[in-house]
Amino acid sequence: MPPSNRLRVKEPPLQEPVNGIVQPPVWPSPNSMCRRTSVLESLKTVLTAIWQEHWAFIFRQPVDAKQFGMIHYHEVIKRPMDLGTIKKRLNNNYYRNGDQAIQDFKLIYANCFRFYKKGTIAHKAGTNLKTYFHHLLSTIDLSNEVRLPLKRKWEDAFL
Secondary structure (H helix, E strand, O other), X not given: XXXXXXXXXXXXXXXXXXXXXXOOOOOOOOOOOOOEEHHHHHHHHHHHHHHOOHHHHHHOOOOOOOOOOOOOHHHHOOOOOOHHHHHHHHHXXXXXXXXXXXXXXXXXXXXXXXXXXXXXXXXXXXXXXXXXXXXXXXXXXXXXXXXXXXXXOOHHHHO
16 A cells, blocks of 8 residues: 555654653554554564664664753754664554554654764764665565554463
8 A cells, every 4th residue: 555545643742851861652542543564563573683783772772862961962853763662662563554663763864864963973873774774674565564463462472
């Protein structure tokens, strides 16, 4: 199904940092219909592969602007995103379709390029993330996203 025909979920409101960190929501809203799809399951594998890369440590948790003295970070970056948040969202069936999760992956490196100067370690890590993500994404059939039955949390313990 073309992306234009998919349901769009309303963007959550901007959040204020708490102690230098913005933690985006990771649970679907009560009115949201949780989904599990073939593409979202494939993106879990993509996330695992990215997580294991040595440069990915920069993106594993929300940026702590206070700890690192980046006082303007949240003025520049209005919608922070990180791999840990994506991992929680995937595990909590937060996304309605693969496109939403893909947008979150892209938001990580877009934010990185926006805030960090070219040539810095963080900017280079963002370039690695973008390149590797698109390589892994090319192995997924995005044109055939199939809805899968939801698993109950306790089922994972037995599978």
